[in-house]
Amino acid sequence: MSQEEKVSQEETAGDGPENPVGDLVDAFPRFGIYSALDANRPTAEEAMEIQKEKTYEISPTYNMNHLRRGIALIINNEEFHQSTGMSTRGGSSRDVDSMRTALTKLEFKVIARNNMTVGQMKRIFGDISADDHTHNDCFLCVILTHGDDGGVIYGTDGNIPLDDLIAYVLPNKCKNLAGKPKLFFVQACRGTKLDKGMEVHDALGFGPTMGAQKIPLWADMLIAYSSVPGYYSWRNCKNGSWFIQSVASVFERFGQELEIHQLMTKVNYQVAYEFESKSNDYRMNRMKQVPCVASMLTKELHFYPKTPK
Structure with missing residues (x-):
């Protein structure tokens, strides 16, 4: 050879x-x-x-200096057709109010819609996809509803894969959101398993201008689920859900200071350590929960206050 x-x-x-x-x-x-x-x-x-x-x-941080922060869409489904077998989601309106307050402070334009069918959810995402986001920093969506295994969420009349809605804001469908953060916060069950938790002792205590770039369709996406796959997601009928109330409180307090992954770590901690179910049904009593954050973000994301223009 x-x-x-x-x-x-x-x-x-x-x-x-x-x-x-x-x-x-x-x-x-x-x-x-x-x-x-x-x-x-x-x-x-x-x-x-x-x-x-x-x-x-490539800049290590997202450009958050556009004219506007962007749209924050809140979909709140509380009442469901009896054919779905889903119960009323009491306390969810409290989540809407808390998130509206927190996201308004972060300078989002908040749009809230209640009790949407699957068709209505598709249409509003179609409208979002067709909007001009050129002068927006990002897009954010909060979905409050029932869910189940396999990544499905419920409209008032049936279910739909969450990915089908997310697809509307991917770069191939919404070109002027390409390269910009797209954030989803989903309060919904992902199955019927219960997390009993266990006692632990923490040893550390509790206490530039670019040319054309080709990017993956699912880049620049963050999807924060209220629970890990297969598990229940808890909600108090008066005070709202553990997850959304934690997101709202962390974002309102630290949203203009910390990077998004730091914010979500605080949310995970708050849900994991500060909440435990209280129920007359012993099978549902003293249960725990931890959120699950899937981040495809490619840069750091900060919600620093905007300077007047």
């Missing part, structure tokens, strides 16, 4: 003869596709440098 053939085999072994140095098989590098013997192909070191240069060009 010649030296040239040996080098070619070593560089491409296991990955096919046409794969480039750098990102192999799973993702083609942004500098193009090169054959194994292409003299213009970057070396592994050059490929890394190209990737570093492109990374360093």
Whole structure:
């Protein structure tokens, strides 16, 4: 075997003869596709440098200096058609009031809608998708409803996968939200399991201008669920839900100071440590809950106060 053939085999072994140095098989590098013997192909070191240069060009924080903060849509479903088998969600209006106060302080334009059918939810997301968000920092949505396994949430007349609604604000459907944060806060059950919790002792105590960029459709998204998959989500019939009340209180107190992931860590802590169910049914008594945050954000996100323009 010649030296040239040996080098070619070593560089491409296991990955096919046409794969480039750098990102192999799973993702083609942004500098193009090169054959194994292409003299213009970057070396592994050059490929890394190209990737570093492109990374360093990108601002580490989202631009939150647009003219407007953006729309905050609150969907509050309390009453349900009997065919759904879902009960009335008492206390949910308290969640609406708390979130409206917190999000208004963060300078969002709050739009609240009550008791929406599946069709009505689709239509309002269609309207959001068609809106011009050019001068908005981001989009935020709060959904208060019943839910179940498999990522479904309920309208007043039936259920729909949450992903079907989120799809309306992805970059392929809403181009002027591309690259901007899209935040979802979902108060809904994700199953019927109960979290009994357990006693623990914490050893530390309780106490620049860019050119065109290609991004994944689900980038710049944060979805905060009230519970982990498969579990109940708790709500007090008078005081509102554990999760939304915690989001509202943390955002109102720290929203203009802390980064979004710091805010959500505080929310997780508050729900996990400061709430426990109280029920006459022993099977439902003294249960716990912890939110589940899925972050696809690619930069830091702050809600610093806007300066008048």
